[in-house]
Amino acid sequence: MSTTDKPSHFLEQIIDKDLADGKFASICTRFPPEPNGFLHVGHAKSICLNFGLAEKYQGQCNLRFDDTNPEKEEQVYVDAIKEDVRWLGFQWAGEVRYASDYFDTFYEWALHLIREGKAYVCDLSPEEASEYRGWATKPGKDSPYRTRSAEENLDLFERMRAGEFDEGAKVLRAKIDMASSNMNLRDPILYRIRKQSHHQTGDKWCIYPSYDFAHGQEDAIEGITHSICTLEFQDHRPLYDWFIENLPVPHKPRQYEFARLNLNYTVTSKRKLKKLVDEGVVSGWDDPRMPTISGMRRRGYTPSAIRKFCDMIGVTRSDGIVDVAMLEHAIRDDLNENAARAMAVLDPLKVVITNLPEGEVQEMTAAAHPNRPELGERVLPFTREIYIDRSDFTEDTTLSRKKFKRLVLGEWVRLRSAYVIRADEVVKDDDGKIVEVRATLVPGTVGENPPENIRPRGVIHWVSATQGRQAELRIYDRLFTHEAPDRGEEDFMKHVNPESLAVMQAWIEPGLADAKPEQGFQFEREGYFVADRLDHTAENPVFNLTIGLKDTQGK
Ligand code: ATP
Ligand code: MG
Numbered sequence: 001m002s003t004t005d006k007p008s009h010f011l012e013q014i015i016d017k018d019l020a021d022g023k024f025a026s027i028c029t030r031f032p033p034e035p036n037g038f039l040h041v042g043h044a045k046s047i048c049l050n051f052g053l054a055e056k057y058q059g060q061c062n063l064r065f066d067d068t069n070p071e072k073e074e075q076v077y078v079d080a081i082k083e084d085v086r087w088l089g090f091q092w093a094g095e096v097r098y099a100s101d102y103f104d105t106f107y108e109w110a111l112h113l114i115r116e117g118k119a120y121v122c123d124l125s126p127e128e129a130s131e132y133r134g135w136a137t138k139p140g141k142d143s144p145y146r147t148r149s150a151e152e153n154l155d156l157f158e159r160m161r162a163g164e165f166d167e168g169a170k171v172l173r174a175k176i177d178m179a180s181s182n183m184n185l186r187d188p189i190l191y192r193i194r195k196q197s198h199h200q201t202g203d204k205w206c207i208y209p210s211y212d213f214a215h216g217q218e219d220a221i222e223g224i225t226h227s228i229c230t231l232e233f234q235d236h237r238p239l240y241d242w243f244i245e246n247l248p249v250p251h252k253p254r255q256y257e258f259a260r261l262n263l264n265y266t267v268t269s270k271r272k273l274k275k276l277v278d279e280g281v282v283s284g285w286d287d288p289r290m291p292t293i294s295g296m297r298r299r300g301y302t303p304s305a306i307r308k309f310c311d312m313i314g315v316t317r318s319d320g321i322v323d324v325a326m327l328e329h330a331i332r333d334d335l336n337e338n339a340a341r342a343m344a345v346l347d348p349l350k351v352v353i354t355n356l357p358e359g360e361v362q363e364m365t366a367a368a369h370p371n372r373p374e375l376g377e378r379v380l381p382f383t384r385e386i387y388i389d390r391s392d393f394t395e396d397t398t399l400s401r402k403k404f405k406r407l408v409l410g411e412w413v414r415l416r417s418a419y420v421i422r423a424d425e426v427v428k429d430d431d432g433k434i435v436e437v438r439a440t441l442v443p444g445t446v447g448e449n450p451p452e453n454i455r456p457r458g459v460i461h462w463v464s465a466t467q468g469r470q471a472e473l474r475i476y477d478r479l480f481t482h483e484a485p486d487r488g489e490e491d492f493m494k495h496v497n498p499e500s501l502a503v504m505q506a507w508i509e510p511g512l513a514d515a516k517p518e519q520g521f522q523f524e525r526e527g528y529f530v531a532d533r534l535d536h537t538a539e540n541p542v543f544n545l546t547i548g549l550k551d552t553q554g555k
Contacts, residue, residue: 267480342524
């Protein structure tokens with residue numbers, strides 16, 4: 001969030017005014033996920049907004065699980081969501097809250113509506129109910145059960161709670177207006193029978209409140225001053241307001257809607273992400289290709305970059321699609337500034353320095369970061385045999401200096417943080433493939449310019465063949481090849497990129513083996529990589545490609 005005093009979006013303007021008018025002494029927001037999957041980048045926007053507002057205005061933000069649907073909810077999701085919020089750098093006020101903490105109150109409030117003649121038990125089957133409901137241009141008609149007496153309704157509702165009826169046999173509905181132009185007001189369902197254990201309440205309940213009957217009341221109970229949600233709930237606001245007006249709530253929250261985050265090349269729906277997990281398209285919710293917070297984390301995205309991105313895209317009331325390149329740009333910027341530099345050779349070609357004796361190890365030093373001296377230095381062992389990248393050498397002596405700033409047979413190149421060398425000859429296998437370059441180093445060129453007659457074409461990276469280590473690199477690409485994977489006619493699963501993961505072996509400078517899991521690096525001239533959170537060890541180093549050095553997917 002911005003820390004300037006100027007409001008940066010319409011919600012800040014509203015809050016500024018509410019505080020100036022003395023409507024509230026301080027603000028209270030909440031982030032209310034349903035624990036039916038892992039959080040994704042869209043949720044990050046909502047988290048940054050709600051927690052960010054609380055931070056900016058020194059108010060409080062609650063974390064509340066909207067756990068009204070036991071069928072799809074699980075404790076693992078609760079745990080993952082808490083971890084994700086904390087990882088993004090936010091802390092909720094007090095204990096974690098659950099909608100299910102308030103089930104007793106919701107039940108009392110349902111009884112209240114029944115007694116007031118504003119709710120009734122309905123026996124229509126789901127098919128019948130949908131027919132009675134009508135559609136946008138056709139008014140619905142009253143259920144034949146709408147005129148039941150309060151006594152009868154109280155009796156039936158209590159028996160629903162006692163487990164006397166089967167799932168689907170009865171529901172409790174609000175008595176509002178079957179002819180309303182707002183479908184949400186056509187006697188919406190308040191309670192359903194669900195003979196299902198709940199991750200928080202166990203077997204205490206066999207009836208569960210609908211999301212709509214719970215959501216606004218949770219905010220009322222918690223004293224939420226600004227209930228922020230996405231635009232698709234705008235049409236639900238009249239219903240939430242109806243509940244608030246007709247129930248003995250301790251506080252009247254007000255709902256404000258903002259545009260959800262849509263990203264191209266990305267799906268942001270827990271249901272669809274779950275399908276990718278369940279069908280084994282990815283290795284799990286935290287697969288580095290997933291747009292989940294835990295996936296981005298494992299990919300090497302940083303909390304600060306994600307927060308910066310959420311800041312950049314802003315908060316508006318009009319739907320749009322954000323270019324995923326903007327997210328990638330934020331990551332790249334952050335890593336460029338903060339990630340230590342290191343060398344890794346992805347496609348190794350051996351170079352033998354013939355004027356360096358076998359067994360000799362010279363210690364070169366290099367800054368961990370070109371403009372961050374506080375990050376210290378690293379030691380690079382230089383030996384007779386080293387690896388350079390195959391693409392950094394050519395026998396073609398006709399290439400101009402401008403076009404090929406690397407090693408050419410008979411010419412010089414600088415090895416980064418080490419010597420200038422000259423390629424003298426090549427060794428080929430029976431197929432004519434170059435298997436080795438034999439070279440000589442120019443003495444006295446470590447950190448010093450060579451004599452004037454020696455003109456290196458450029459600077460390339462390298463790793464000692466005898467002191468370097470091997471590592472597994474996981475090279476990730478976008479998970480979808482289509483710009484709008486789930487917005488066209490075709491099933492989004494058809495647009496999965498079959499080449500979104502390539503695994504390869506690389507040579508890395510030895511110090512990298514000691515990287516801590518989740519530590520990010522710029523492998524110079526190659527890209528940003530992170531030590532895998534789960535699989536990386538000093539014995540078996542594993543690095544994930546976070547993002548390339550430049551946007552190569554640009555239009
Ligand atoms: P999904 O469709 O992926 O399941 P959801 O909205 O059902 O998303 P919830 O757990 O109900 O998921 O969402 C918690 C909060 O996050 C809500 O306030 C919701 O509005 C917000 N949110 C969800 N998706 C986005 C998004 N793409 N952009 C911004 N906010 C979002
Ligand atoms: Mg939802």
